[in-house]
Amino acid sequence: xxxxxxxxxxxxxxxxxxxxxxxxxxxxxxxxxxxxxxxxxxxxxxxxxxxxxxxxxxxxxxxxxxxxxxxxxxxxxxxxxxxxxxxxxxxxxxxxxxxxxxxxxxxxxxxxxxxxxxxxxxxxxxxxxxxxxxxxxxxxxxxxxxxxxxxxxxxxxxxxxxxxxxxxxxxxxxxxxxxxxxxxxxxxxxxxxxxxxxxxxxxxxxxxxxxxxxxxxxxxxxxxxxxxxxxxxxxxxxxxxxxxxxxxxxxxxxxxxxxxxxxxxxxxxxxxxxxxxxxxxxxxxxxxxxxxxxxxxxxxxxxxxxxxxxxxxxxxxxxxxxxxxxxxxxxxxxxxxxxxxxxxxxxxxxxxxxxxxxxxxxxxxxxxxxxxxxxxxxxxxxxxxxxxxxxxxxxxxxxxxxxxxxxxxxxxxxxxxxxxxxxxxxxxxxxxxxxxxxxxxxxxxxxxxxxxxxxxxxxxxxxxxxxxxxxxxxxxxxxxxxxxxxxxxxx
Ligand code: NAP
Numbered sequence: 001x002x003x004x005x006x007x008x009x010x011x012x013x014x015x016x017x018x019x020x021x022x023x024x025x026x027x028x029x030x031x032x033x034x035x036x037x038x039x040x041x042x043x044x045x046x047x048x049x050x051x052x053x054x055x056x057x058x059x060x061x062x063x064x065x066x067x068x069x070x071x072x073x074x075x076x077x078x079x080x081x082x083x084x085x086x087x088x089x090x091x092x093x094x095x096x097x098x099x100x101x102x103x104x105x106x107x108x109x110x111x112x113x114x115x116x117x118x119x120x121x122x123x124x125x126x127x128x129x130x131x132x133x134x135x136x137x138x139x140x141x142x143x144x145x146x147x148x149x150x151x152x153x154x155x156x157x158x159x160x161x162x163x164x165x166x167x168x169x170x171x172x173x174x175x176x177x178x179x180x181x182x183x184x185x186x187x188x189x190x191x192x193x194x195x196x197x198x199x200x201x202x203x204x205x206x207x208x209x210x211x212x213x214x215x216x217x218x219x220x221x222x223x224x225x226x227x228x229x230x231x232x233x234x235x236x237x238x239x240x241x242x243x244x245x246x247x248x249x250x251x252x253x254x255x256x257x258x259x260x261x262x263x264x265x266x267x268x269x270x271x272x273x274x275x276x277x278x279x280x281x282x283x284x285x286x287x288x289x290x291x292x293x294x295x296x297x298x299x300x301x302x303x304x305x306x307x308x309x310x311x312x313x314x315x316x317x318x319x320x321x322x323x324x325x326x327x328x329x330x331x332x333x334x335x336x337x338x339x340x341x342x343x344x345x346x347x348x349x350x351x352x353x354x355x356x357x358x359x360x361x362x363x364x365x366x367x368x369x370x371x372x373x374x375x376x377x378x379x380x381x382x383x384x385x386x387x388x389x390x391x392x393x394x395x396x397x398x399x400x401x402x403x404x405x406x407x408x409x410x411x412x413x414x415x416x417x418x419x420x421x422x423x424x425x426x427x428x429x430x431x432x433x434x435x436x437x438x439x440x441x442x443x444x445x446x447x448x449x450x451x452x453x454x455x456x457x458x459x460x461x462x463x464x465x466x467x468x469x470x471x472x473x474x475x476x477x478x479x480x481x482x483x484x485x486x487x488x489x490x491x
Contacts, residue, residue: 008046014118014146015048016431019109021100021133022124023053027152029071031183032124035424037076040092041085042418044428052112054098064095100125100133106140113142120430122150126231131168138172150179150430153244154235155439158455159448166441179430180439184245186422186429189385190252191437192411193354194266196387198257206358208333213374214487215339216355217249219382220347222299224470225321229312236319236455237291241343243451247274248439249354250339254329263435267443274446278328285457290466290477292322294346297470304346304470320465321345324478325454326485340482342489346470352382355490366392366402373404378490385419387411 010016018036020028033053039045059067068090073081096112113119119142123130130151137143149169156162169178184190197207206212219241225232232240251270258265280288295306307313307321322344329339356377366372372392380386387409395401412419420428429437466475473479473489482488 008044009048010046010118010431012118012146014116015050015114016046016120017050017052017113017117018120018122018427018431019052019054019096019113020122020124021054021129023095024055024057024067025124027124028053030075031421031423032122032427033068033072034075035421035427037072037086037089038080038420038424039428040089041080041082042420044424046431049092050094050114050117051092052094052096052109054096054100054109056097056099058097059095061095065090065093068093100129100136103136106136106142110140110142119144119147120150121147122152124152127151127154127156127165130165134169134172143172147173148177148179148430148433149173150181152181154231154239155180155244155444156448157235157239158452159445162444162448166444170441175441176435178438178441179426179435180441180444181426182244182248182439183422183426184248184381185437185439186424186426187381187385188411188419188425189379189381189387190249192387193252193379204257207356209335209337211359212337212356213359214337214357214485215250215253216353216357216487216490217246217253217339217341218355218489219245219343219352220350220473221343221345222347222350224294224299224304224346225307225310225313227311229310233313233317233319237321237323237343237345238451238455242323242325242341243447244439246341246343247277247447247450250277250327250329250341251443253354253356254331254334254339256333261436263438264440266436267440271440271443271446273329273331274443274450276329276331276334277450278330279450280454280457282457282460285454286461288327288481289323289325289454289458290475290481291320291458291463292324292344292468292475292478293317293319293465294321294344294470295467297346297472299346299471306467306470307346318464320458322347322465322468322474322478324474324481326481338485338487340487340489342474342478344468344474348471348473350383351380353490354379354381357487366400369400369402372402376490378406385411 020032022028036051094112096109098108123133156165197203251273254273255269258269293307308315308317324342327339327341358375360374361372364371376390378388389407390404391407392402393405395403466477468475
């Protein structure tokens with residue numbers, strides 16, 4: 001069983017009120033409440049915590065708890081579930097009925113929250129509500145120097161809208177109180193990448209051009225657009241995935257060593273990467289980017305519809321469900337090293353990984369044995385987290401035949417500790433006031449500055465996305481993008 005009640009209190013001695021706007025929504029049910037439960041069960045949530053879910057519906061305490069039972073429990077793994085701590089967790093929960101648009105102020109929330117608490121506001125609603133929520137929180141006197149606000153993505157649809165959100169939230173919260181969440185930064189393997197790079201003297205000298213010949217960052221989803229068409233069709237893969245998750249991963253691969261682990265020291269280095277990303281002109285967009293849209297196909301042995309046949313997708317939509325592109329980071333370290341980014345829906349399998357491909361040995365000693373295959377460092381993020389270094393080795397026996405073998409950094413057996421999910425880890429960071437793994441305002445805006453011209457360029461070029469069958473790895477043009485440089489996607 002768990003360490004249920006041995007929680008650590010906050011350094012400032014205040015009790016914690018976690019207030020979730022959109023507290024009855026999909027994200028809260030599937031991710032936030034299971035993560036908070038797990039933190040509670042393992043004693044990392046302060047014992048003084050209360051969780052206030054806000055929403056517009058009427059619930060009595062009984063119907064609210066019944067809803068939580070029905071919609072949250074299924075997202076907690078059996079191994080992680082404990083009846084006694086679950087009962088304890090339910091005691092922390094409070095429902096507050098609040099229509100953030102209709103309510104003239106948030107006095108209903110002020111009544112339910114504790115006057116002397118450390119308040120964390122998690123905005124898990126459409127971003128169009130962020131301004132109203134922040135204005136009314138401030139007007140009701142709920143924003144003090146201890147308050148923190150967590151912003152869920154998408155943070156804007158372009159630079160202009162991102163600036164507007166930042167301005168509106170920034171009127172009431174200092175930058176040090178704002179946590180822009182990107183759950184990829186909460187993954188153990190992603191955080192481990194910094195240790196791998198900067199905590200090992202054998203890797204860091206190699207981590208540059210010309211020792212590294214290319215970098216691949218691929219985030220493949222097996223699912224289609226599902227019930228998110230209303231949002232997704234106006235966004236597409238570039239805004240939904242590349243501008244945030246993939247660029248954040250790229251930053252961690254490409255950043256210079258920070259001077260410390262201080263949040264701003266790390267974020268300064270990530271910002272430099274974003275600012276060094278080569279801007280795309282129209283000719284680059286035509287040559288170095290591929291947009292795709294899935295058509296009907298087979299996924300998990302089942303026939304599945306194409307994107308245009310999905311519910312709530314306009315029949316003539318030219319929204320991309322797939323993007324592949326070749327980017328360059330124009331710095332001394334990364335001169336001429338291509339960074340291939342790829343993401344898509346309805347791909348063959350769910351898999352996210354970063355692949356660092358090293359240069360071939362300078363002299364082809366083994367050309368009669370078929371030549372050496374380039375060494376690769378493969379960082380698997382999904383569905384399993386793992387780190388493998390692919391090296392060449394001699395096949396046992398006479399002769400000098402070679403084979404690629406993987407040196408597996410078996411983190412599961414090396415560390416017996418429980419590995420928390422990304423949302424749990426990040427929520428605890430918020431509670432403890434640790435900003436390192438959250439995006440700073442200038443990072444967000446720099447990411448849009450790079451992405452906007454690509455999105456605009458696609459519009460100007462007016463090309464439809466390339467079709468690809470559901471259940472495949474995307475359109476053939478995405479393979480050609482790498483093949484012309486002598487590379488291929490790592491599957
Ligand atoms: P959702 O299921 O539609 O939930 C949003 C919630 O907002 C609803 O439950 C609704 O609560 C509440 N809401 C809407 N209008 C309101 C109002 N006027 N006053 C008070 N509450 C209001 O959406 P979601 O999937 O949870 O996503 C929430 C946010 O997270 C979105 O920005 C989304 O893009 C982002 N996100 C979601 C996921 C995911 O996996 N779901 C992943 C990444 C990011 P009531 O209906 O109870 O009033």
